[in-house]
Amino acid sequence: xxxxxxxxxxxxxxxxxxVGNSGGVDTQPVKTAVRSRPSRWVKWRWPLLGAMxxxxxxxxxxxxGYMRGLEERAAAQEQAQAEVARQQFDAGMQDLLxxxxxxxxxxxxxxxxxxxxxxxxxxxxxxxxxxxxQPTPTPSPVAxxxxxxxxxFGSFEGMFTSAQAAFARADWTSTIxxxxxxxxxxxxxxxxxxxxxxxxxLRNRGMDKLFTGELEQGIYDLTLAxxxxxxxxxxxSWKRSAAFFIFANSYFxxxxxxxxxxxxxxxQANIWGACTKYGLAAREYAAELAEEDPCAAAQYxxxxxxxxxxxxxxxxxxxVAHRCATxxxxxxxxxxxxxxxxxxxxxxxxxxxTWTPSPTATAGQMATPxxxxxxxxxxxxTTPTPTTGVPTATNTPTPNPSTSETPAN
Amino acid sequence: xxxxxRASPTARKLATWxxxxxxxxxxxxxxxxxxxxxxxxRDLTASYTGVxxxxxxxxxxxxxxxxxxxxxxxxxxxxAVKPQPWDGTSRxxxxxxxxxxxxxxxxxxxxxxxxxxxxxxxxxxxxxxMLSIPRDLWVxxxxxxxxxxxxxxxxxxxxxxxxxxxxxxxQTVENLLGVPVPYFAVVDFHTFERLIDEIGxxxxxxxxxxxIAPIGRPGKWLEAKPYHLDGADAxxxxxxxxxxxxxxxxxxxxxxxxxxIMDRVVGFDMLPTxxxxxxxxxxxxxxxxxxxxxxxxxxxxxxxxxxxxxxHIQSGVIGPPEMVGFYTRPDGAQVLRFVPDAIxxxxxxxxxxxxxxxxxxxxxxxxxxxx
Numbered sequence: 001x002x003x004x005x006x007x008x009x010x011x012x013x014x015x016x017x018x019v020g021n022s023g024g025v026d027t028q029p030v031k032t033a034v035r036s037r038p039s040r041w042v043k044w045r046w047p048l049l050g051a052m053x054x055x056x057x058x059x060x061x062x063x064x065g066y067m068r069g070l071e072e073r074a075a076a077q078e079q080a081q082a083e084v085a086r087q088q089f090d091a092g093m094q095d096l097l098x099x100x101x102x103x104x105x106x107x108x109x110x111x112x113x114x115x116x117x118x119x120x121x122x123x124x125x126x127x128x129x130x131x132x133x134q135p136t137p138t139p140s141p142v143a144x145x146x147x148x149x150x151x152x153f154g155s156f157e158g159m160f161t162s163a164q165a166a167f168a169r170a171d172w173t174s175t176i177x178x179x180x181x182x183x184x185x186x187x188x189x190x191x192x193x194x195x196x197x198x199x200x201x202l203r204n205r206g207m208d209k210l211f212t213g214e215l216e217q218g219i220y221d222l223t224l225a226x227x228x229x230x231x232x233x234x235x236x237s238w239k240r241s242a243a244f245f246i247f248a249n250s251y252f253x254x255x256x257x258x259x260x261x262x263x264x265x266x267x268q269a270n271i272w273g274a275c276t277k278y279g280l281a282a283r284e285y286a287a288e289l290a291e292e293d294p295c296a297a298a299q300y301x302x303x304x305x306x307x308x309x310x311x312x313x314x315x316x317x318x319x320v321a322h323r324c325a326t327x328x329x330x331x332x333x334x335x336x337x338x339x340x341x342x343x344x345x346x347x348x349x350x351x352x353x354t355w356t357p358s359p360t361a362t363a364g365q366m367a368t369p370x371x372x373x374x375x376x377x378x379x380x381x382t383t384p385t386p387t388t389g390v391p392t393a394t395n396t397p398t399p400n401p402s403t404s405e406t407p408a409n
Numbered sequence: 410x411x412x413x414x415r416a417s418p419t420a421r422k423l424a425t426w427x428x429x430x431x432x433x434x435x436x437x438x439x440x441x442x443x444x445x446x447x448x449x450x451r452d453l454t455a456s457y458t459g460v461x462x463x464x465x466x467x468x469x470x471x472x473x474x475x476x477x478x479x480x481x482x483x484x485x486x487x488x489a490v491k492p493q494p495w496d497g498t499s500r501x502x503x504x505x506x507x508x509x510x511x512x513x514x515x516x517x518x519x520x521x522x523x524x525x526x527x528x529x530x531x532x533x534x535x536x537x538x539m540l541s542i543p544r545d546l547w548v549x550x551x552x553x554x555x556x557x558x559x560x561x562x563x564x565x566x567x568x569x570x571x572x573x574x575x576x577x578x579x580q581t582v583e584n585l586l587g588v589p590v591p592y593f594a595v596v597d598f599h600t601f602e603r604l605i606d607e608i609g610x611x612x613x614x615x616x617x618x619x620x621i622a623p624i625g626r627p628g629k630w631l632e633a634k635p636y637h638l639d640g641a642d643a644x645x646x647x648x649x650x651x652x653x654x655x656x657x658x659x660x661x662x663x664x665x666x667x668x669x670i671m672d673r674v675v676g677f678d679m680l681p682t683x684x685x686x687x688x689x690x691x692x693x694x695x696x697x698x699x700x701x702x703x704x705x706x707x708x709x710x711x712x713x714x715x716x717x718x719x720x721h722i723q724s725g726v727i728g729p730p731e732m733v734g735f736y737t738r739p740d741g742a743q744v745l746r747f748v749p750d751a752i753x754x755x756x757x758x759x760x761x762x763x764x765x766x767x768x769x770x771x772x773x774x775x776x777x778x779x780x
Contacts, residue, residue, distance in 0.1 A: 050435060057439050061446035068447070069454025076455065088571060095552075103552035103568065110571035177499065180765060184498045184533050187769070195768050202766070220587030223757060227767045246749045253555040254547060254736045254746050 085114040089121060096124060101131040132273070151178055156189045167197055172205035199228035203235055213272055215242040245272055252277065256285035260300065267307075279307025290316055295324035500764060501710060502529040503592040503702070504579050506562060507601075522562040522578060523648075524663060527590065529760060532713055536763035538723040539667065540755065541660035542582065543733065547744040550581050557744060558585070575699070585747065588760050592702050598624060600697030602640030604670075607690065608679055610639045611669035613646065621645035643669075657728035664724050675715050684708055723759045727752055 041048075092107030108125035111118055151166075151174070152158030159182040166174035179198045182189060206221030222231060222239045231239065248262030259281040266274035283304030289297035301317035310317070416424065507524035525542040544559035553564050558581060564570075565577030572579075575593040583590050596604075602624075605611055615631045622628040623641040631646065638646060647666045650659050674680055683690070691704055702710070727733060732752050733745040 053436075054439060054442075057443040058446060061443040062450050065447040065450030066454050069451040072451065072455040087569070091569065100552060103570070106552055106570060176766070180533070181498050183765060191769070198766065214584070216584055216587035217589075218587075219753070220756070220760075223753075223761055224764065224766050227761070227764075243749065243753075249549060250547075250747050250749055252549070254738065254744070 081114050085111045085118060088114075089118065089124075092121075092124060092128075096128055096131075099131075101128045104128040105132060153181065156182060156186050159185070160190055160194065163194070163197055167201055170204070172201040172208065175201040176205070195228055199225050202228075203231065207235055207238060210238050210242050215246055215272065218242055219246075241266070241269070241271065245274065248274075249277070252281060256281050256288055260285045275307050279304045283308065283311070283313060286320070287313060287316065290320045294320040294327065298324045498532060498765075500529060500531045500760075501592065501713075502527055502588055502590050502760075503594055504575075504582055504590050506575070506578060506593065506595045508562070508595065508597070509559070519563040519567040519574075521557075521559040522574075523559065524660075525558065525578070525582065526660070526663060526667075527582065527586070527588070528667075529588075530710065530713055530717065531763060531765050533765035534721075534763060535713075535717050536721045536723070537714065537717045538725075538759035538763060539664050540586070540724070540759055541664060541726040542585070543656045543660065543727055543745055545656065545743065545745045546585070546727065546733065546747055547736070548581060548585055548747065550577065551584065552577075557742075558582075575701070586752070586756050586760075588756065592700070594698060594700040594702065597697040598644055600694045602644050603694060603697070605638075605640035605643045607686075608670065608673050608683070609677070610637050611643055611666065611673050612637050613643070613665060613669050615646075619646070619649060620651075621649050657726055660726040660728070664726070668719075668722070668724075671714065671719075674711075680711060680715055684711065721763075723763060725755045725759055727755065 088107045089111045092104045092111065095101070095104035095107060105125065105128040108121050108128060111121045112125065115121070151162035153162075159178055163175050163178040163182065166172075166178060176198060179194050179201075182194060202221050202225035206218045206225060209215075209218035209221060211218075219239055219242050222235055225231060225235075230236075244262070245266055248259060248266060251259040251262065253259075260278065263274050263278035263281050266272070267278040281304075282300045286297040286300030286304060289300065298317065298321040301313070301320065305314075305317070505524070505526045505528055506522045508520040509523040521544070523544065525544065527540040527542070528538070529540075530537045542558060544557060546558040547555060548558045548561075549555050550558075550561045550564060552570070553561075556564075561581040562574035562578040564574070565572070566574035570577055575595065579590045579593055612635060614635045615633055617633050618630060620628055620630050621642060623645040626641060636642075643666055647663045648659070649662075650656060674683065687704065687708060700707075727747070729735070732748050732755065734748060735743065736746050737743050
């Protein structure tokens, strides 16, 4: 590598110089040797150039490789995401056709998070939600990102103001999160106001959850809110209703009689799809009664079909109806007496949790939030819809708080 | 002398050619190296997932012809689960799940969850809790009607729902208890054993005589006395169901094992060592842990956990007589009805009363976890 292209090697000039000094025959070589001595740069230029080229090549290779890798990763993720979205969409459509609306909802919501513009997904989600009797998001199921302020975590006051801003735009979760962070930094900063904000945010988030069918989650938030003070009448009433629904639901599939009784009561308020559950429970309970009490079975079949339609049990229902007509048909003699041992079905249920009027608000209860969703209970096909109307006692059914766990346990 | 110093024109020409040849070879090798480097970096970058533990690569289902490996993670075709961010101040709740060993042995492609336990830590109050959920609890599984809670994982996997089995299991538990469950971890048997061996085993006080059956070893009886258990024995101790209180007794033993692990880690001040070895452990154990926690979050949580005093750890098991009722379904299946009010009481004791959400926050304890 020390070759300079002119036939000299590194030892050349030294040797020439040495000859001149020792012999003294030729006075010129010394001058020549001094003139031709390569500088250090000239001496190392090729190795240096080679090293530099190597470094440049490494840098270029790594950079281009990294950039290309990023592109490929993004493309692969996009492709995988599109594939997953397509699979989920197809599976969702199958679920929709098969009547698995809840599953279809999960899939379409997921598809829309991956591909908000995917054709047909929003409509399919709307169909699933309609079938589930849940409010369809309008105008589009795809939540358009709304510009929100970036929380100011630079100062305690900034955090508190950010929490207030989040509260003002009804972003309860952000409110709670920011206040928790504030609490972590300075537990006593504007404690009373922070507590009030936190309490109402929890209360409102809990209510929102109740209205969207997340019952136990809503109860949990309301329970947390209760740590700050008693709940207002409306939220307390809804909390009890939700607890009663869950109580009734715990018997579903295990004790059809009790499930029927309890869902009947909730169905009167027509919330959370209780009537569908009532219908399903009644149908199953009818099947249990078919042998022993055909008339009661016929009545429960009728109730069940009224809410959820007939299914494979229809022939059985027809059969028990005939049997009921037979056993209750008037005897040939004109005497009109009921057949001994035949129990006439009745619509009254075994005493259990019952609806009572909503409790009235008392002083010291939690402040009413600015955003108060209420429920508009109407026909059996509709579900609670968050509105901004004024709550009434009739649309906030409240089960008796003395609900016990004793039945069939 | 000049003849030796001055090369002939031919030699000089040859030398020049040699120089050019060497230069060319150098440039070619440089180009080749650059190309290889480009592709290596490209492939590494493209394949990096950015996920913490377990990139959730689909694994093929064991065929009938092959014997399933009970120690392998029975991961199934599923969707990626993205890591969830944690702000460091919110309560962290993780659903710990173990999969059903019998399903795996039987070659079931979609095992049920065998163990479900919620573990929670509040970083502000430094309170922690453990809540065990029995596998036979009869609950409503979103999108699938009513079934035992241990089928949620299986259904989510089998139907390839968004997030797979863990997502459906987390949603089901959330619906049951009301608390947000943003994180999960599924740990396979081998990994559990390995972790316990890594910390040198655990000390456990066996409360009653019990027979354990460690995987790959003959069964043995443990008397009612203190034991030092290695990974295999500890796993067997946590798994045994028969003649030891059934599911509920097992749930208590599982909580006992977790506390024993904490005792060991804290008592022997092993956490710094473990964290130092975390990358190596991660390489070794990543395939046996499925979670949406990143490695950094796990380390963060480990530091947090050892700061929790032992008397700040609440634990509970959803069990009889108050919290569940025993039912036999028409098909003969024995299941447990959940008693909402009682379970809510337990939930509130572990999650509500210990929460930082309240009118005032308690001072953090001065000292950390003391085994």
